[in-house]
Amino acid sequence: MKSFLRIFAKMPSLLIAFIVMTFLIGAAQIAYAPPLDALNPDDIPCYWIADDGRIIDSDGRIRGWIKGDEIYGPDLELRYRFSGRRLEDVP
Numbered sequence: 001m002k003s004f005l006r007i008f009a010k011m012p013s014l015l016i017a018f019i020v021m022t023f024l025i026g027a028a029q030i031a032y033a034p035p036l037d038a039l040n041p042d043d044i045p046c047y048w049i050a051d052d053g054r055i056i057d058s059d060g061r062i063r064g065w066i067k068g069d070e071i072y073g074p075d076l077e078l079r080y081r082f083s084g085r086r087l088e089d090v091p
Contacts, residue, residue, distance in 0.1 A: 046058040055064040055071070064079065065072045071080040071087075078090045 047055055047063060049055055049066055053066045054062050055066060057063050062074060064074055065076070069082040070078055070090075071082075073079045080087050081090055082088075
């Protein structure tokens with residue numbers, strides 16, 4: 001019976017130590033996170049599709065081609081296929 005009392009007597013201090021460590025780890029992760037205003041709309045890559053089906057990124061580089069329901073990579077290999085509203089990988 002005395003051993004159970006010793007375990008329960010130490011539990012509050014262990015519980016408080018665990019909670020404090022959890023908050024410290026969370027605070028450290030928040031401190032190293034990038035600021036929220038770091039993202040710029042110019043930093044997000046944009047793609048557009050030309051009339052001939054070329055997929056071009058915001059730097060003007062060709063990233064692939066689209067023809068019907070199929071999307072080809074820059075190496076002209078079939079990468080994706082539209083299935084209704086979903087985009088599926090091609091095995």
